[in-house]
Amino acid sequence: MTRLSCHRFRSHEVRLWLGVIAYNLGNLWRRLVLPLRVGHWSLTSLQQRLVKTGGRLIKHARYSWLLLAESHLTRRLFGSMVWRIAALPLPTGMGVAAGKQSTRREEGDGKVYDKSPEITGLSLFVAEAGTTDHLPGGGRVPQDGNHEGHGSDGGRRVYNECCPGVHGGNPDYPQAQPLPLDGDQPTALPYAPRHEVMNGDTKPVLVIGGGISGMTAALEAAELGYAVVLVEKEPFLGGRVLRTHRYFPKMCPPTCGFEINVRRIRQNPRITVHTMATVERIVGNPGNFMARIMLRPRYVTGKKFLDDSLIDQLTSERPNDFNLAMDKTKALYQPHDTAYPPVPVLDRETLSQGDEAVISRLFPAGAIDLNMREEEIEVEVGAIIVATGWRPYDATKLDNLGFGKFRNVITNVMMERLAAREGPTGGELNRPSDGKKAEKVAFVQCAGSRDENHLPYCSAVCCMASLKQVRYLREKNPDSRATVFYIDVRTVGRLEKFYYSMLEDEKVAFVRGKVAKITEEPVSGNLIVEVEDTVSACKLHAAFDMVVLATGVVPNTADVKIPFPLKYDAHGFIDGTTEIPGIYAAGCAKRPCDVARCTKDATGAALKAIQCLKRGE
Numbered sequence: 293m294t295r296l297s298c299h300r301f302r303s304h305e306v307r308l309w310l311g312v313i314a315y316n317l318g319n320l321w322r323r324l325v326l327p328l329r330v331g332h333w334s335l336t337s338l339q340q341r342l343v344k345t346g347g348r349l350i351k352h353a354r355y356s357w358l359l360l361a362e363s364h365l366t367r368r369l370f371g372s373m374v375w376r377i378a379a380l381p382l383p384t385g386m387g388v389a390a391g392k393q394s395t396r397r398e399e400g401d402g403k404v405y406d407k408s409p410e411i412t413g414l415s416l417f418v419a420e421a422g423t424t425d426h427l428p429g430g431g432r433v434p435q436d437g438n439h440e441g442h443g444s445d446g447g448r449r450v451y452n453e454c455c456p457g458v459h460g461g462n463p464d465y466p467q468a469q470p471l472p473l474d475g476d477q478p479t480a481l482p483y484a485p486r487h488e489v490m491n492g493d494t495k496p497v498l499v500i501g502g503g504i505s506g507m508t509a510a511l512e513a514a515e516l517g518y519a520v521v522l523v524e525k526e527p528f529l530g531g532r533v534l535r536t537h538r539y540f541p542k543m544c545p546p547t548c549g550f551e552i553n554v555r556r557i558r559q560n561p562r563i564t565v566h567t568m569a570t571v572e573r574i575v576g577n578p579g580n581f582m583a584r585i586m587l588r589p590r591y592v593t594g595k596k597f598l599d600d601s602l603i604d605q606l607t608s609e610r611p612n613d614f615n616l617a618m619d620k621t622k623a624l625y626q627p628h629d630t631a632y633p634p635v636p637v638l639d640r641e642t643l644s645q646g647d648e649a650v651i652s653r654l655f656p657a658g659a660i661d662l663n664m665r666e667e668e669i670e671v672e673v674g675a676i677i678v679a680t681g682w683r684p685y686d687a688t689k690l691d692n693l694g695f696g697k698f699r700n701v702i703t704n705v706m707m708e709r710l711a712a713r714e715g716p717t718g719g720e721l722n723r724p725s726d727g728k729k730a731e732k733v734a735f736v737q738c739a740g741s742r743d744e745n746h747l748p749y750c751s752a753v754c755c756m757a758s759l760k761q762v763r764y765l766r767e768k769n770p771d772s773r774a775t776v777f778y779i780d781v782r783t784v785g786r787l788e789k790f791y792y793s794m795l796e797d798e799k800v801a802f803v804r805g806k807v808a809k810i811t812e813e814p815v816s817g818n819l820i821v822e823v824e825d826t827v828s829a830c831k832l833h834a835a836f837d838m839v840v841l842a843t844g845v846v847p848n849t850a851d852v853k854i855p856f857p858l859k860y861d862a863h864g865f866i867d868g869t870t871e872i873p874g875i876y877a878a879g880c881a882k883r884p885c886d887v888a889r890c891t892k893d894a895t896g897a898a899l900k901a902i903q904c905l906k907r908g909e
């Protein structure tokens with residue numbers, strides 16, 4: 293550990309510092325200046341530019357030292373900055389510390405550094421490259437600065453290699469063996485160094501789905517000493533919760549809890565994560581299953597750092613799935629700012645030939661492998677947890693509500709992305725047709741749910757989701773008005789308080805009645821909502837700038853079944869215990885529910901899985 297004062301700055305560090313200053317200035321601006329609303333000036337774009345430029349400078353700075361500003365205050369103010377740096381694929385010996393003032397050892401990128409206990413306030417410290425012997429369990433990091441390390445699968449999933457605590461798997465369970473595809477040479481998957489394993493006599497738990505339920509189940513089992521293989525079909529962990537702007541009831545950003553879970557996963561050598569992966573086949577009995585996992589190619593090896601200026605050279609674009617196609621990304625993209633693993637993805641289908649040439653001309657050799665192919669591996673597992681979650685109901689099926697016909701009719705999941713700073717409007721609640729600030733917004737509850745023609749069940753979370761979104765609107769546009777059209781407001785237990793707080797807001801109206809029809813005024817793009825108010829028995833026709841449909845929750849297993857004969861209900865949800873010993877469901881794979889319920893559920897499923905491993909049944 294070296295104090296910063298002893299260090300002579302080099303030019304890349306100056307760039308890093310400029311970046312840190314600009315980034316933080318931008319963030320401070322957002323927190324302190326914007327709320328003051330100085331006259332009619334539009335300060336937002338300047339603030340966003342500061343944050344963006346700062347972020348870029350930080351990203352582009354090729355530094356070999358760790359710099360950190362950390363304290364309780366700075367963590368609150370600059371929490372996202374710390375995460376942004378942590379999310380970068382850092383060169384050897386570099387990491388970002390984040391944590392409590394009182395702890396002597398801090399961890400950010402899975403590596404642990406000693407922190408001077410006397411650091412207070414806005415303190416900075418640096419850790420010299422190579423100070424990695426503090427890794428828990430004797431873990432090691434690659435020493436060549438390129439993240440190439442122990443073992444290799446041909447560089448195809450390098451994030452498996454660069455962090456021993458992340459994906460290394462467990463040498464005591466060499467369960468993952470790649471199967472050769474079309475003449476591919478079989479290659480050994482990387483294994484982490486040997487760590488203490490408490491339960492060496494059991495097979496791992498397979499967790500399907502890396503949302504909050506899957507991550508929780510994996511962590512609960514792994515932290516009790518059991519090996520876990522976590523399989524996620526997207527290129528990143530986090531599931532749907534990560535796509536929300538804030539989550540109820542505390543209204544914190546979802547990255548809060550996610551960041552902590554990722555850190556726990558990275559530090560736990562018992563968890564092997566496979567992203568862009570699906571389980572294609574399961575055979576066997578409780579305590580003794582064999583699962584075949586298909587890994588889709590990412591095309592980015594992760595061996596070389598790809599900065600934004602390189603990616604900016606590409607011209608091919610694709611719809612941004614993370615923002616529900618409301619904006620676009622380059623064909624080579626980072627799914628979102630806090631994506632884990634922090635390795636970009638290449639959409640091979642949309643990559644033009646011109647961009648292929650740019651890649652071969654400008655990108656560092658070995659950064660992209662356009663010949664990467666699908667891979668299959670087989671794992672032996674003792675128990676399986678299905679946490680495959682949900683998708684929103686297809687709102688185009690709700691003919692009378694105009695989604696897909698009228699641009700200003702959006703869904704609740706779109707609203708989450710509009711409100712998010714990383715969303716298509718930079719967090720401004722503007723209506724899609726003309727970018728005008730949404731001042732008068734209708735929230736249509738039970739859009740598709742509790743309807744025999746669509747989803748006969750209650751989706752459980754959309755009342756709270758809409759109340760939360762009303763709050764986004766009222767906080768962002770203080771002059772705005774919201775009207776919630778509901779059949780019942782279902783906010784159970786402590787959530788009722790949240791509802792009551794909304795009732796106190798005189799600019800929020802609640803109208804009891806199921807919306808019959810939505811039409812559009814051709815020139816203004818305003819929407820006319822027709823509804824019968826069942827309290828006053830009056831028919832209402834009211835105009836709004838934008839309408840948000842509270843569309844319901846459909847299990848992913850309604851379309852794609854788990855490749856094992858499980859029992860599903862009429863809507864595709866998996867029966868709780870699945871009735872198959874050794875296979876358990878958790879979270880929204882079982883029924884619509886909120887995060888609090890998912891985590892309890894996942895913990896229960898992990899316990900059941902462990903019981904199964906112990907019984908060996």
Ligand SMILES: Cc1cc2nc3c(=O)[nH]c(=O)nc-3n(C[C@H](O)[C@H](O)[C@H](O)COP(=O)(O)OP(=O)(O)OC[C@H]3O[C@@H](n4cnc5c(N)ncnc54)[C@H](O)[C@@H]3O)c2cc1C
Nearest residue numbers: 501503504505525531532539540681682757879880886887
């Ligand atoms: C508009 C809206 C707002 C919400 N806001 C909140 C809120 O503020 N607070 C709150 O508590 N709850 C909220 N919820 C509910 C919350 O989103 C869910 O509780 C949560 O997403 C459930 O987590 P999960 O892990 O069970 O499922 P998911 O989040 O859906 O995660 C499942 C994961 O499994 C993966 N997967 C699916 N199929 C496969 C497969 N075959 N193989 C491998 N991987 C697979 C998916 O890619 C995904 O990553 C909201 C819901 C809605 C509709």
Ligand code: SF4
Nearest residue numbers: 738741750751754755
């Ligand atoms: S949670 Fe509310 S909006 Fe959603 S289906 Fe149930 S009653 Fe309707």
